Amino acid sequence: MSSPRVRFAPAPTGFLHVGSARTALYNWLFARHHGGEMVLRVEDTDAALKTQEYVDAIVEPLRWLGLDWDAGPYFQSERRDRHSEAIEQLVAGGAAYFCDLTRAEIEQRCEAGGLPAGYHGWSRDREVADGPGVVVRFRCPDDGTTVVDDIVRGRVSFPNEPLEDFVIRRGDGSPTFHLANAVDDHDMGITHVIRGEDLLNTTPRVQLIWQALGFGEVPAYAHLPLLVNAKRQKLSKRRDDVALDDYRRRGYLPEAMVNYLALLGWGPPDEVEIRPLDEIVELFDLDAVKPAPAFFDPARLDHINSAYIKALPPEQFAQRAEPFLTGSGAAWPADRYDPDMVRVLAGDIQQRIVNLDEVAGWIDWILRPDVAYDEKAWTKAVVKGRAAAQVLEAVEARLAADDFSSAERLEAIVMGVGDELTESLGVRVRSQPPVRVALTGTGAGLPLWEPMRLLGKEETLARLRKAMSRL
């Protein structure tokens, strides 16, 4: 294939939808695989949406994912003159005409004529003059078929008959997206239009405009399967988690997100699903994309994210977790946070979390000045724990003589107390549970010894004494 040129053309809605992100990714993968180019074009036919905030809401998530583009961002709203020119050309050639019927009038006529709802070509020969509030409609063929050759779906035929003469210029003079789409795709030299299946039905209109404008051969089309929720409905802002940025905030890694998104509608031939992006670029192609809708499965995303988190070197893990530990929402004094602590504990934390926002839950007991006891754990390990008081007392005494320079030695000391009491009392005594609850407040957590060393001698002894006094 000779250097394709694709475009990602989102509407500015204030956030980037995961479905849009998938579309952007597939465009990007296709362009990169074939050594082509990608254009970013913001479909702001409504110019009011062209604010920095709305543009950032598209651009930043794309950058976060690691997707770049070779041209743009272009703005549809900046091409208004060119669109008007195309509309004039269509009107002059008779392919489009003016219409002054309002929504209410159209309804009235339908009712009066017993027709199904919609516009039925009434203004075609009324010779309406242009003016404020007047729209331009495209004259659709009354019969025949429009054929869309789709890379994912094969040949799709649409009868022209049910197509109404649709609006290509609104009453305020702005172009609608069908018109702008055809003109922009043509002018920008787009060779492949890759987008969601929800737009498949609009393709005949765009192609009809394309032909009427004398643009020649239409681009190749590829309509990607929709991303759906558990009920198999198209993901929607109202009922589903669709904002890509929310996933970032919840601690998903961009490389995991991109990897997962690539797998919705496509799979590598060798069945190795978790792999670096450059390998996906190499293996990806549009003709291998599956046409059926794909469920955006949070459980699977979690699995992939946890795999990426586990693979992070300690240094990097600490670095990437930092934003989740230093925010204003942190439940500890800022000066207690130490990036080196996370680096040291990285391995133990990594195997226990799915998202970066879970890091805090494993180490907050070290960072918080006070222990928050989980009463159930306290009761089980300390109140009902065998010889718990003796364990705490002995551990405190021996730890007081240690310098806390070695986690291994701390482990030997605590476990040794358990073994000795087991021997002297003749029953199995577990020393770890009461110590763990005394220090962390909970019954389960990271392997205790390294964190204990990090917590420090003074703090450790204080917490042990506090637990003893609480008994």
Add this chain to the structure above:
RNA sequence: GCCCCCAUCGUCCAGCGGCCUAGGACGCCGGCCUUUCACGCCGGUAACACGGGUUCGAAUCCCGUUGGGGGUGCCA
């Protein structure tokens, strides 16, 4: 209503006429490991929607049915 799309384990993907008593992954279940919680490892569960064709042979091709979804705007 009309138009369009889709249909392999619960989910995602493999299979593009014989290699399929249908493969991988997630999930789920069971076991091993483990003096916390996890990780890890091993094993198991589970699908070609249905009915007709075509063919020596169909999960794979065709038609229909059923089911699901999308579209039907002066949104994109």
